[in-house]
Amino acid sequence: MxxxxxxxxxxxxxxxxxxxxxxxxxxxxxxxxxxxxxxxLSPVAACRLCLVEIAGSDRLQPACVTAVxxxxxxxxxxxxxxxxxxxxxELLFTEGNHVCAVCVANGHCELQDLAVAVGMDHTRxxxxxxxxxxxLSHHRFGLDHNRCILxxxxxxxxxxxxxxxxxxxxxxxxxxxxxxxxxxxWGAVDACTDxxxxxxxxxxxxxxxxxxxxxxxxxxxxxxxVILRAHRAGTAP
Numbered sequence: 001m002x003x004x005x006x007x008x009x010x011x012x013x014x015x016x017x018x019x020x021x022x023x024x025x026x027x028x029x030x031x032x033x034x035x036x037x038x039x040x041l042s043p044v045a046a047c048r049l050c051l052v053e054i055a056g057s058d059r060l061q062p063a064c065v066t067a068v069x070x071x072x073x074x075x076x077x078x079x080x081x082x083x084x085x086x087x088x089x090e091l092l093f094t095e096g097n098h099v100c101a102v103c104v105a106n107g108h109c110e111l112q113d114l115a116v117a118v119g120m121d122h123t124r125x126x127x128x129x130x131x132x133x134x135x136l137s138h139h140r141f142g143l144d145h146n147r148c149i150l151x152x153x154x155x156x157x158x159x160x161x162x163x164x165x166x167x168x169x170x171x172x173x174x175x176x177x178x179x180x181x182x183x184x185x186w187g188a189v190d191a192c193t194d195x196x197x198x199x200x201x202x203x204x205x206x207x208x209x210x211x212x213x214x215x216x217x218x219x220x221x222x223x224x225x226v227i228l229r230a231h232r233a234g235t236a237p
Contacts, residue, residue, distance in 0.1 A: 008074045008076060021061070033050065035151050094126065132144075144206050144208065149203070153201040153202060154178065164192060166181065
């Protein structure tokens, strides 16, 4: 196996060729924030939170899809990147309707955790307050478009792991949103197996168990991690 040696935040790191910068950083104990990335699913570089600076390039590079290279020098926590990440989090909060106090994921939300991590105690941008719907047509789960950040974890886990392909992304720009089937009510999509993997993969309160109240989102990240590891190893039932 070919091995690359590189430097991440001043720390010498050795990683197998083909490893991404994000994986190399995680193996070295260096945290690079992400929202759309979930180990075991295909990377899509959608959230742009994992952008890093690589010496020799003026462009910021997404760590989740950038492969390591011999002699690479990576910076993941410069003032430029910290400001970039805070702005991204502010954009997510102001673009949607994220009222944490009444959200099922309050206290268990990756977006909320990142807001704290980047020091977002207020936004410098105006709130848009879009009019978005809640789909409660499924007999077990609900979809609140107000909480969705379009990370597409639900789309990928349903397609790549469950093989049901219930979810997709419809429309573009400010009208872009997750859709079930061909923009059907979730409960009307026959392909749904009720497995709940999409709910487990959701980083916010957009997908939730019916009956859960504020702060009651199930913490099932460990179950999903086991499922994704088994799927990757080919041992999933």
